[in-house]
Amino acid sequence: MPALEFKDISDLIAKWISIIAAILGGFIWLNTYVDSKRDEISGRQQESIKFFREYNSPESLKLRQEFFDVKLATRSEVDQKLSSLRGDTNAAMAQAEHLIRSTAMKIIIDQKKGFDMRRLIEMFDQVEACVDLNVCDRDVIYRFFNADAYEIRYILMDFIDQIKLTRPGFGKGIDALSYKPKD
Numbered sequence: 087m088p089a090l091e092f093k094d095i096s097d098l099i100a101k102w103i104s105i106i107a108a109i110l111g112g113f114i115w116l117n118t119y120v121d122s123k124r125d126e127i128s129g130r131q132q133e134s135i136k137f138f139r140e141y142n143s144p145e146s147l148k149l150r151q152e153f154f155d156v157k158l159a160t161r162s163e164v165d166q167k168l169s170s171l172r173g174d175t176n177a178a179m180a181q182a183e184h185l186i187r188s189t190a191m192k193i194i195i196d197q198k199k200g201f202d203m204r205r206l207i208e209m210f211d212q213v214e215a216c217v218d219l220n221v222c223d224r225d226v227i228y229r230f231f232n233a234d235a236y237e238i239r240y241i242l243m244d245f246i247d248q249i250k251l252t253r254p255g256f257g258k259g260i261d262a263l264s265y266k267p268k269d
Contacts, residue, residue: 130220130221130222130223130226131223131226133216133221133222133223134216134222134223134226134227134230135226137212137213137216137222137227137230138230138231140209141209141213141230141231146206146209148202149202149205149206149209150206150234152199152202152203152206153202153203153206153238153241153242155197155199156190156193156194156197156199156203156241156242157190157237157241159193159197160186160189160190160193160241163189163193164185164186164189167185168182168185183240183243186240186241187240187241187242187243187244187245188244190241190242190244190245191242191244191245191248194242194245200245203242203245204249206238207238207242207246207256207257207259207260208256208259209259210231210235210238210257210259210260210263211255211256211257211258211259211260212259213227213231213259213263214227214258214259214260214262214263215259217262227263228263231263232263232264232265235259235260235263235264236264236265238260239257239260239261239264240264246260
């Protein structure tokens with residue numbers, strides 16, 4: 087076996103250094119990428135938690151209490167009427183929904199709670215915008231807000247629809263958060 091010349095040895099060493107550098111560079115890039123994705127995900131989750139904290143702030147709790155008052159007043163006003171609904175189940179359900187929503191609208195107007203209900207619904211619009219911009223995590227937001235969004239939307243639908251006549255984008259957030267997101 088002939089002895090390798092200096093040029094051959096240096097070429098072989100250069101190839102091995104290139105291979106090792108490529109592997110090391112790929113490893114460093116992969117770790118950096120994984121770390122950045124981990125930070126991005128936890129950052130989105132942190133933004134979601136910030137919205138949930140805001141939702142539980144004293145000001146937001148006051149708005150939610152105002153909604154709860156509307157809900158209780160609506161329920162006390164429609165309970166008797168709902169028990170008298172008979173007949174076709176689908177028709178009775180449609181009548182019940184209409185009765186609940188129209189009564190809630192009347193209570194909001196009579197008790198001058200429109201401004202507060204509007205601010206509550208706009209809060210959900212802000213949360214959904216955070217998700218749309220991919221700043222917040224959709225799954226975390228859904229876990230935090232779905233149940234309340236569904237209930238508020240169900241009871242305040244006539245109110246939301248009335249505002250949509252002049253502001254078509256109003257309530258988009260509560261609409262989206264009321265249902266399970268599609269994967």
